[in-house]
Amino acid sequence: MPSSASNPGHQSSLTARPRPPVKKIHPGSVGFDFDGVVADIGEAFIRLACENHGHCSISIEEISSFQVEHCIDIPRKIVESIFDDILQDSLGVGLKPMAGAVETLVRLSRVADVTIITARPDIGPVQDWFDFYCTPRSRGHIRLVATGDHDNKETFIRQCGLQHFIDDRTLTCLQLAEAGLSPIVYTQPWNRNQHHLPSVADWDEISGLFDFSAAEGQG
């Protein structure tokens, strides 16, 4: 997700067009970031900026940096307040799933355990979110991990036995690639033209990464 953290976004000198992953991947070998991949934090941010703070002219395309205050004209304190509200009560602020995310995660959970690894410090609001959006059966196959740090996901991804990871933060994906893992960038306005890694545009493309017919046939 975008943030108001002070860590500057990494701009790769390689700006070749992102490419899609080519080979089908095993459903159990991939993990997912939460904000900006599973949950539509861009929509929530823009809505709360208007409803709670009177900043009603922001478009999602304007958010061209993970550090939101670098690209839109809103005081940093308000940016931080909006993200605090989303992180503390995700369901309460109406944080929605990205289109197709819940359906694909539920389908994946029928053939493999699903792992979500978020940099959030507190996993509770994410647990509440999944409890609301998923059936108890699916929820039992979705593991939720909070790292509390944007830059330490590699350790948790390895502990969970994953090879692939889908995230919307460019620097995270570049770090994982350098560490020998296989990141896939979930395309958002704040990561465009910043990398040359494999990418997906939406959950239709994520669904297309998996060979469901083989996996479901095994079940």
Ligand SMILES: [Mg+2]
């Ligand atoms: Mg994210």
